[in-house]
Amino acid sequence: MILVIVLVLLAIGSVAFHVWSPWWWTPIASNWGSIDNAITVTFWITGIFYVAVILFTAYCVFRYRYRKDRRAEYEPENAKLEWWLTIVTTAGVIGLLTPGLIAWNDFVKVPDEAVEIEVFGKQWEWGFRLPGRDGKLGLTNTRLIDDDNPFGINTQFKFGKDDVLIEGDDLHLLVNRPVKVLLRSPDVIHDFYVPQFRAKMDIVPGMVTFFWFTPTRTGTFEILCAELCGVGHYAMRGSVVVDNETDYKKWLAGQETFAALYPKAAGIKKLADQNTLPEKPTKLAAKRIY
The missing domain is CATH 2.60.40.420 (Cupredoxins -  blue copper proteins)
Known part of the structure; x- marks a missing residue:
């Protein structure tokens, strides 16, 4: 139970620190708001996955904690779970890459009037x-x-x-x-x-x-x-x-x-x-x- 509490507090504390942190970006003074957008999207996606993994780990530690009368069940594969993991992971990677690629496309195109x-x-x-x-x-x-x-x-x-x-x-x-x-x-x-x-x-x-x-x-x-x-x-x-x-x-x-x-x-x-x-x-x- 101690480990479960520690994991839950870790997830809550991480989110709280990010939301109320005194350290943040300096006010922008250029046209590169798209870079800020890419970083913000990265924070959201990685943050959601981070909290989900931590809480899932805490759930597993609690739900499948050791008991003398419980035996492990061998499950070599789960096609449904694998499909869901593939879809969610792909969506996450696309979400991470898209804002950065949009910003990079503009980054390498120097205006003629520059x-x-x-x-x-x-x-x-x-x-x-x-x-x-x-x-x-x-x-x-x-x-x-x-x-x-x-x-x-x-x-x-x-x-x-x-x-x-x-x-x-x-x-x-x-x-x-x-x-x-x-x-x-x-x-x-x-x-x-x-x-x-x-x-x-x-x-x-x-x-x-x-x-x-x-x-x-x-x-x-x-x-x-x-x-x-x-x-x-x-x-x-x-x-x-x-x-x-x-x-x-x-x-x-x-x-x-x-x-x-x-x-x-x-x-x-x-x-x-x-x-x-x-x-x-x-x-x-x-x-x-x-």
């Missing part, structure tokens, strides 16, 4: 690169990274010299404008994660990964590295500031280009023209060299 930016993660700091007046991000090559060219921009091509470089940990974005985030790392695996945006992606050395989202409300949101990347992992933080158009243009106008910050590496004189929003969605200038 603006490309680059997040450069390295131990243990963030850097960001935005397209300049030409609306295109320049080519990069990790072999070109040095003190005068921390992003490894290939200066043999005209694109890239006007790229806006953000070497601090603060990135500004324009509210309600889709953003395609290109992710690079020169050292180890990192993960760019802003909880309020829901979407995230690993940053893998030797390749460019990406994801997209649309910030839907203004504010300041903390950037976290969601992949253990060394002893300084805990301190690899930053912030994303989502601005209205007026504030964003004001901030952007105060940022420096690659040519302005590193004229020696760029091989030209300072090009600190006032930065403006690209007229068209940004695309990579050509095939990227990793």
Whole structure:
């Protein structure tokens, strides 16, 4: 009987903790409500199965507890039970997969109007690169990274010299404008994660990964590295500031280009023209060299 009581209390306590838990999602600040929906459906389905299994176990422990006058009954198979288990399990798996597949279908389809930016993660700091007046991000090559060219921009091509470089940990974005985030790392695996945006992606050395989202409300949101990347992992933080158009243009106008910050590496004189929003969605200038 003690075990039965423990199992019942475990089921009740688990549900109560989930319902009244003080730890929950941060308020969403992007278009990815479908990710929240997928997680909610997962909670409901797994929660129902969890409670059902725990209570069924408690019932079996009580109903078939040991008695001296009771003998076990050998039943090698039960076709009806097996059919029901197959149907219920299949329905549960379909219910778990469907919301995630719907969200993933949207996740991999980047809108044509999305603006490309680059997040450069390295131990243990963030850097960001935005397209300049030409609306295109320049080519990069990790072999070109040095003190005068921390992003490894290939200066043999005209694109890239006007790229806006953000070497601090603060990135500004324009509210309600889709953003395609290109992710690079020169050292180890990192993960760019802003909880309020829901979407995230690993940053893998030797390749460019990406994801997209649309910030839907203004504010300041903390950037976290969601992949253990060394002893300084805990301190690899930053912030994303989502601005209205007026504030964003004001901030952007105060940022420096690659040519302005590193004229020696760029091989030209300072090009600190006032930065403006690209007229068209940004695309990579050509095939990227990793």
